[in-house]
Amino acid sequence: MRKRRAIVIMFALNVFFFYGWPHSASPVSTIEDCSCVAPTGSSSVSVSCQEGCIVFCASNDCYAECSGSYKFLGNEITFELRNGTYPQLVTELARLSGRSLAFSPTKPTTTFNVGFKRALLWDALESLSDRGRLHVAGQDFERFRSLRKLLLSNDRISFGVRNTPVNTFVNDMAGLTGLRLRITAGKPTATVNMQLEDVTFDEILLKASDQTGAKIEEQRVP
Numbered sequence: 001m002r003k004r005r006a007i008v009i010m011f012a013l014n015v016f017f018f019y020g021w022p023h024s025a026s027p028v029s030t031i032e033d034c035s036c037v038a039p040t041g042s043s044s045v046s047v048s049c050q051e052g053c054i055v056f057c058a059s060n061d062c063y064a065e066c067s068g069s070y071k072f073l074g075n076e077i078t079f080e081l082r083n084g085t086y087p088q089l090v091t092e093l094a095r096l097s098g099r100s101l102a103f104s105p106t107k108p109t110t111t112f113n114v115g116f117k118r119a120l121l122w123d124a125l126e127s128l129s130d131r132g133r134l135h136v137a138g139q140d141f142e143r144f145r146s147l148r149k150l151l152l153s154n155d156r157i158s159f160g161v162r163n164t165p166v167n168t169f170v171n172d173m174a175g176l177t178g179l180r181l182r183i184t185a186g187k188p189t190a191t192v193n194m195q196l197e198d199v200t201f202d203e204i205l206l207k208a209s210d211q212t213g214a215k216i217e218e219q220r221v222p
Contacts, residue, residue, distance in 0.1 A: 030050070030163070031048050031049070031050060032048070032049050032050070032051070032052055032053050032162045032163045033046065033047070033048050033053070033162070034046065034047050034049075034053035034054060034055040034064060034160045034161070034162050035047075035055060035064075035160065036055045036056070036057040036062060036064075036158040036159065036160050036195075037057055037062075037158060038057040038058060038059055038060060038061070038062055038158065039057070039058075039059055039156070039157070039158060039197075039198065040059050040060065042059070042060055043057065043060060043061055043062045044057070044062060045057065045062035045063065045064040046064065047064035047065065047066065049066035049067065050066075051066065051067060051068070051163070051164075052066065052067030052068070052161070052162055052163040052164035052165075052168065053065070053066055053067055053160075053161070053162050053163075053164075054066075054067050054069075054070075054160070054161045054162075054164065054169070054172060055158075055159065055160045055161075056147060056150070056151075056157055056158070056159055057157060057158040057159075058150050058155065058157050059155075061143075061146065063143065063147050065172075067161070067163075067164040067168050067169065067172065068164075068168050068171070068172065069172070070171075070172040070173075070175040070176045071168070071171040071172055071174075071175045072097050072098060072099065072121060072175060073120075073121060073122045073125075073144065073175035073176060074120060074121070074122065074171070074174045074175035074178070075096070075097070075120070075121045075175075076118050076119065076120060076121070077093075077096045077116050077118075077119055077120075077121050077124060078116060078117050078118055078119070079092055079096070079115070079116055080114070080115040080116075081112075081113065081114050081115070082113050083111050083112075083113065084111060084112055084113070084114060085110075085111055086103060086105045086108065086110065086128075086131075086132075089114065089128065090102075090103045090128070093121070093124055093125065093128065096121060097121055097125075097136070099136050099137045100136075100137055100138070101134065101135070101136055102134070102135040103128060103132055103133070103134050103135075104132050104133040105131055105132035106131055106132045107131070110131075120178065122175070122178060125141060125144075126141075126145070129141045129142070129145070144176075147176060148176055148177055148178065151173075151176060151177050151201040152177055152201070154200040154201055154202060155200065156198045156199060156200055157198075157199065157200075158196065158197050158198070158199075159194070159195075159196045159199055159204055160194065160195045160196070161192050161193070161194050161208075162193055163191060163193060164191065164192045164193075165188065165189045165190070165191060165192070166183065166186075166187075166188055166189070166190050166191070166192050166208060166212040166214045166216075167183055167188035167189065167214075169192045169208060170182070170183055170208075170214075170216055173201075173204075173205070177201070179218050180218060180219040180220070181205075181216060181217070181218055181219075182216070182217055182218075182219050183214045183215065183216055184215045184216075184217050185214070185215035186209075186212060186213045186214030186215050187212070187213065187214060188214060190211075190212035190213060190214055191212070192208050192211060192212055193211070194207060194208065194211065
């Protein structure tokens with residue numbers, strides 16, 4: 001009887017160590033949905049993201065991304081390329097941006113010298129786009145240029161942002177516009193949730209500031 005009991009206990013221990021401690025249920029990520037419709041009704045867009053989303057709709061076009069996706073455009077870069085080729089330049093810019101790049105140059109066999117010192121990544125991508133067809137993370141770079149032009153022109157658009165820390169929101173807006181936007185007061189982690197119609201870029205910043213209590217200012221370049 002004792003021998004049988006010992007066998008049963010050993011079997012139970014083996015099962016315990018094989019399966020380990022019971023695992024607690026892993027937290028479920030919240031999916032955020034953003035959508036908007038162009039003022040003319042000619043186009044619409046929607047996107048689902050795990051950590052916030054952002055959408056813009058102008059009169060004839062719409063744009064959607066997960067929050068934080070535009071910040072890289074405002075990153076500073078420094079590098080130099082001597083007797084370089086376009087494949088070398090694209091490889092370096094892809095490394096610095098952390099994004100996949102695809103480029104079809106107008107003059108493929110061109111060699112050149114190029115250097116950037118504390119320049120914005122946007123400027124390098126724009127320079128490349130002027131010399132051919134550039135896609136960034138699968139998107140035509142011309143769409144980024146169109147969105148920048150739209151925001152800086154202060155045209156009225158439809159706009160939405162969900163569950164996004166205000167510092168992430170400001171970094172996205174700075175990357176898109178090239179403006180040196182900074183949070184100078186308030187809580188940078190306060191969450192932005194807005195769905196706005198017929199607003200300008202300046203009004204978007206003002207409403208985000210009012211909602212979160214964060215003071216958003218443009219710092220001039222010395």
